[in-house]
Amino acid sequence: MSDLAIIAGQGRLPGLLMQADPQAHVAGLQGFAPDGAESFRLEHLGSFLAGLRARGTKRIVFAGSLRRPSIDPTAIDAATAPLVPRLAMAMxxxxxxxxxxxxxxxxxxxLSVIGPTDLIPDLLPAQGVLTRAEPDSDAQGDADRATALLRATGPADLGQGVVVASGQVLALEALPGTDWMLESVAALRGDGPLAxxxxxxxxxxxxxxxxxxxxxxxxxxxxxxxxxAAAAGLHGIAIEAGGVMILDRAETVAAADDAELFLSVVP
Structure with a gap:
């Protein structure tokens, strides 16, 4: 039996980690746990941790997306009560x-917390252009502008993504996430009321x-x-080397090639 537990949310990444360690215990917050996984409530986190230790778990990896759960104060158990003030302040x-x-x-x-890339290092691509299309000088200027913006907004705990065109910021990732941001840019460039x-x-x-x-x-x-990104009319995607994972890399690169987008891994 593996000493690893995967705390799984939604999306493709938890499944890839399950393939990497089929014997790992899989669990997730109620409402987000994959089929067949142990489901737990945040109000019972202390008891859940005790259960992990009892089954011999030593390593934890978090994977997948989730929304912040609502907390029912009346459901908090005795093992979790001491953790609540710290978590509430952090939230x-x-x-x-x-x-x-x-x-x-x-x-x-x-418990030792590890990252998904400790299990699957290939999720992090090496620096370079992965597609047939390559960024031009205008794209390099947009990439520099985007990098400066993310470095400025990151300390404020804003998102991890931004869309820039001709040096202009079209969208900055916030709580709704990257998909919503790209759909918003597509709406800006459409013929609807948000255009x-x-x-x-x-x-x-x-x-x-x-x-x-x-x-x-x-x-x-x-x-x-x-x-x-293609539907939003973008010319490409740039990601930080060693800082952004690519899921299903071959399919991702093929999709970019089909759309004639560049995919660049930058310092």
């Missing part, structure tokens, strides 16, 4: 603070927040990201 401070608090709670329970005159082309840049703990909530792209 008011933003996603990064909350994730750091969650990691510390698991580590204080004697506005904006520059053509542009790129999506994805980077982790400065100082982010890269064991959890590392940015991810995949084939659906490429398709949404």
């Amino acid at each position: 008011r401070q933003g996603d990064d603070a909350l994730l750091r608090a969650v990691i510390s709670v698991f580590e204080e329970a004697g 506005r005159p904006v520059p053509v082309g542009g790129l999506l840049m994805k980077r982790p927040k400065p100082g982010q703990d890269r064991r959890i909530d590392l940015p991810v792209i995949g084939p659906d990201t490429v398709r949404r």
Whole structure:
């Protein structure tokens, strides 16, 4: 039996980790746990941690997306009550603070938190252009602008993505996420009520927040990201080397080639 537990949310990444360690125990928050996984409530986190230790779990990996659950104060059990003040304070401070608090709670329970890329290093591509299309000088200028913006907004615990065209910021990732952001750009360029005159082309840049703990909530792209970027009229995607995972890389690169988008891994 594996000493690994996968705390799984939604999306493709948890399934890839299950393939990497088929014997791992899989669990998830109620409402987000994959089929067949152990489901637990945040109000019972302390008891859940005790159960992990009892089954011999030593390593934890978090994977997949989820929304912040609502908490029922009347359902908090005795083992979880001491954790509530810290988690409640972190929830008011933003996603990064909350994730750091969650990691510390698991580590204080004697569990080692690892990142998905510790199990599947190939999720992180090497620096370079992965597609037939390559970024031109205009795209490089947009990438520089996007990088500067994300480095400025990251400390404020904003998102990990931005869309820039001709040096203009069309969208900055926030709580709704990357997919919603790209769909918003598509709406800007459509013929509906949200349409506005904006520059053509542009790129999506994805980077982790400065100082982010890269064991959890590392940015991810995949084939659906490429398709949404194409639908938004972008010319390409740039991601940080060592900081953004690509799921189903061959399919993702093929989708970009089909759409004649560039996919660039940058410093």
